[in-house]
Amino acid sequence: MTDQFLNDLLKKMTTEEKVAQLMQLATPFFKGASNSGEITGPMVNMNITDELVENTGSVLGAWGAAEIKAIQERHLKDNRLGIPLLMMADVIHGYRTIFPVPLAIGSSWDLELAEKSAQIAAKEAAVAGIHVTFAPMVDLVRDPRWGRVMESTGEDPYLNGEFARVQVRGFQGKNLKDDMEALAACVKHFAAYGAAEGGRDYNTVNMSERDLREYYLPAYKAALDAGSEMVMTAFNTVDGIPATGNKKLMRDLLREEWGFDGVLISDWGAVKEMIPHGIAANEKEAAEKAIKAGLDIEMMTTTYASHLKELIEEGKVDGSLLNEAVMRILELKDKLGLFENPYRGADEEREKELLLSEEHRNTAKELAAKSCVLLKNEHVLPLKKEQKVALVGPFAEGKDILGPWSFLGSTDEAITVKAGMEQKLGEKVKVAKGSDIEAGEGTDLEQAINIANEADVIVLALGEASEMSGEAGSRTNIKLPDAQLKLVEEISKLGKPTVAVLFNGRPLDLQGVIDKTDAVLEAWFPGTEGGAAIADLLYGDVNPSGKLTMSFPQNVGQVPVYYNHFNTGRPKGAPDAQIRYVSQYLDSPNSPLFPFGYGLSYTTYAYDQFSLSANTLHAGETLTAQVNVTNTGKVAGDEIVQLYIQDKVGEVVRPLKELKGFEKIHLGPGESKTVEFTITEEQLRYHHADLSLTSDPGEFTVYVGPSSAEVQEQTFELV
Ligand code: NOJ
Numbered sequence: 001m002t003d004q005f006l007n008d009l010l011k012k013m014t015t016e017e018k019v020a021q022l023m024q025l026a027t028p029f030f031k032g033a034s035n036s037g038e039i040t041g042p043m044v045n046m047n048i049t050d051e052l053v054e055n056t057g058s059v060l061g062a063w064g065a066a067e068i069k070a071i072q073e074r075h076l077k078d079n080r081l082g083i084p085l086l087m088m089a090d091v092i093h094g095y096r097t098i099f100p101v102p103l104a105i106g107s108s109w110d111l112e113l114a115e116k117s118a119q120i121a122a123k124e125a126a127v128a129g130i131h132v133t134f135a136p137m138v139d140l141v142r143d144p145r146w147g148r149v150m151e152s153t154g155e156d157p158y159l160n161g162e163f164a165r166v167q168v169r170g171f172q173g174k175n176l177k178d179d180m181e182a183l184a185a186c187v188k189h190f191a192a193y194g195a196a197e198g199g200r201d202y203n204t205v206n207m208s209e210r211d212l213r214e215y216y217l218p219a220y221k222a223a224l225d226a227g228s229e230m231v232m233t234a235f236n237t238v239d240g241i242p243a244t245g246n247k248k249l250m251r252d253l254l255r256e257e258w259g260f261d262g263v264l265i266s267d268w269g270a271v272k273e274m275i276p277h278g279i280a281a282n283e284k285e286a287a288e289k290a291i292k293a294g295l296d297i298e299m300m301t302t303t304y305a306s307h308l309k310e311l312i313e314e315g316k317v318d319g320s321l322l323n324e325a326v327m328r329i330l331e332l333k334d335k336l337g338l339f340e341n342p343y344r345g346a347d348e349e350r351e352k353e354l355l356l357s358e359e360h361r362n363t364a365k366e367l368a369a370k371s372c373v374l375l376k377n378e379h380v381l382p383l384k385k386e387q388k389v390a391l392v393g394p395f396a397e398g399k400d401i402l403g404p405w406s407f408l409g410s411t412d413e414a415i416t417v418k419a420g421m422e423q424k425l426g427e428k429v430k431v432a433k434g435s436d437i438e439a440g441e442g443t444d445l446e447q448a449i450n451i452a453n454e455a456d457v458i459v460l461a462l463g464e465a466s467e468m469s470g471e472a473g474s475r476t477n478i479k480l481p482d483a484q485l486k487l488v489e490e491i492s493k494l495g496k497p498t499v500a501v502l503f504n505g506r507p508l509d510l511q512g513v514i515d516k517t518d519a520v521l522e523a524w525f526p527g528t529e530g531g532a533a534i535a536d537l538l539y540g541d542v543n544p545s546g547k548l549t550m551s552f553p554q555n556v557g558q559v560p561v562y563y564n565h566f567n568t569g570r571p572k573g574a575p576d577a578q579i580r581y582v583s584q585y586l587d588s589p590n591s592p593l594f595p596f597g598y599g600l601s602y603t604t605y606a607y608d609q610f611s612l613s614a615n616t617l618h619a620g621e622t623l624t625a626q627v628n629v630t631n632t633g634k635v636a637g638d639e640i641v642q643l644y645i646q647d648k649v650g651e652v653v654r655p656l657k658e659l660k661g662f663e664k665i666h667l668g669p670g671e672s673k674t675v676e677f678t679i680t681e682e683q684l685r686y687h688h689a690d691l692s693l694t695s696d697p698g699e700f701t702v703y704v705g706p707s708s709a710e711v712q713e714q715t716f717e718l719v
Helices: 003-012 015-021 027-031 050-055 065-078 102-108 111-127 147-151 157-172 209-225 247-257 283-293 303-313 319-335 348-354 358-371 417-425 445-454 482-492 530-538
Strands: 023-026 058-060 086-089 184-190 230-233 263-265 373-377 389-392 430-432 457-463 498-503 519-522 605-612 622-631 637-647 658-667 672-680 698-705 712-718
Touching: 003 319, 015 023, 015 050, 015 303, 015 319, 023 027, 027 058, 027 065, 065 086, 065 348, 086 319, 102 111, 102 147, 102 157, 102 358, 111 157, 111 348, 111 358, 157 184, 157 209, 157 658, 184 209, 184 247, 230 247, 247 283, 263 319, 283 303, 283 319, 303 319, 358 530, 389 417, 389 445, 417 457, 417 530, 430 445, 445 482, 457 482, 482 498, 498 530, 519 530, 605 637, 605 698, 605 712, 622 637, 622 658, 622 698, 622 712, 637 672, 658 672, 672 698
Parallel strands: 023 058, 058 086, 184 230, 230 263, 389 430, 389 457, 457 498, 498 519
Antiparallel strands: 373 519, 605 622, 622 672, 637 658, 637 698, 698 712
């Protein structure tokens, strides 16, 4: 449509109609449910009139072509100006075909496949009538107590930015207007939601603006540079002000500095939450703060609907703010082609063809296999088909492997470990649960020990229930539940080769598992094809290649523990260090159990001939780092070659290492490849004390290697 069309439309709208465009309600309201019926949470006891529903701008969580068409059709009949609804939903790691959770996708370091998975998720959701997905979530995460770490790709700003970019591209395709099988993306949660104090969900975030800009903001920026149409605010405070009422974040940074002109939406109920946060005395003040700060859509509360008109009439809010917000929403509807075709994409026939298609399942299987990380392997994996296996544990036949936010994914459609192994072996596998996920009593521990006793090798399938992570899934104990630790203990007493396969949404404290088993495969929540991918890995049909993107702590007391930390003034292990008065724990090492970038393979790789093209770098020029990587083992594999840089002396303290590049390469047995990285002055810039983004001349160390902790180094000087 033309700008003229949108301007005319805006002119025709009454203030009430405009205000209602800014409201987002969940699906039940569009099915005639009263707000006392199916609705819980912040919407209870709100006065949602039929008129308000008729004028609402967007719907949260509707799905299915038939249902969405029906909602839209009814709405267009009721809506005076025929403005179509925007349909938004949380399509996070798949719609019906469920891919591994994002933290697992991060572990694949496979940008191409991550993009493809977002594309498939978009396709399935778009033909089911959805227009916008509340993804990607790109919050930087350092604290595994926080249940939502599984929604992020990890602890590194650069890597998160790379995944943000490809996910947005995957969801949005090339052109939303022409591509009916693409979705608009909504990057979230702006900003720094991942830094909730103590890992407790919705908790305070306290950090300097420099840290915010240096570590937390880059991934959101990357998503916006890739064209994300929307941004969702976070629940938390940033520098004492809830993100949803934070003018500095929204108007000053997003709009002014970054030039973002898309739609800003609150998180669920977050406008009204400014009251308990303590920066608004009542809903009217909350509405005033949110609109002034720059928020367009209010999700699931009605402070705008109830108070914006009055605020404008009283002269407290400038009417132009309302007009601008409405225009952004109309523009998004136009970009999606909704004025021409309000039923965009929704197609029951395509739904039947596409949802959970073989092609989609195959991609889910490939990505699941690439997302698993082999943490330990003492000569037990890969298994041999002729070995007698006992499969033990709550996840042996457990179907809760899709993980949180698995939209229409059905656990019944998920391939369990047992099913995956049986498909491969063509025969029944001996199985016993041995323990529930949390409770051990009354389960068949004896049976588990019996089958384990008769086996050559034991596979323990262990983990967290999906509701133990995800939103509101914070925990102070990040070990496996006691019942499962007891099962591991009992099985380990048999002294047989034992492999643990772990299903979980966060880095765990693995004491009691890592020390009692011979091999550990971190499978995360691997999605619909999880069991099939795991069987491929266990039997060596696929060689594990995943590497961690979030450090695994030795124990919860070390948290937060992350690779790109500072040295401190009293680093442990320095040549002149004292014994006691250094930065350390008396009862634990400083280093994590498994660091960022770590993961094993069934082959081995040698890194040699690491060199730099010069020992100085001038601004505007480039340096090349080269390393030769050889597969020194007997099987082919994918290796993730990592490049880190350290700025030796900065104006402010710089991290010991920062990821600046990586490349995933395939090497046959005996094969070598030379991997090249280009280093530029831009990569050396950081936020100085005055927040300027510049580099400092001086010495830099370049590291390459298979993980953040196993590296070779070279130095150069920036002149
Ligand atoms: C709350 C979550 O924080 C957010 O990530 C999600 O998109 C919304 N609810 C909508 O479901």
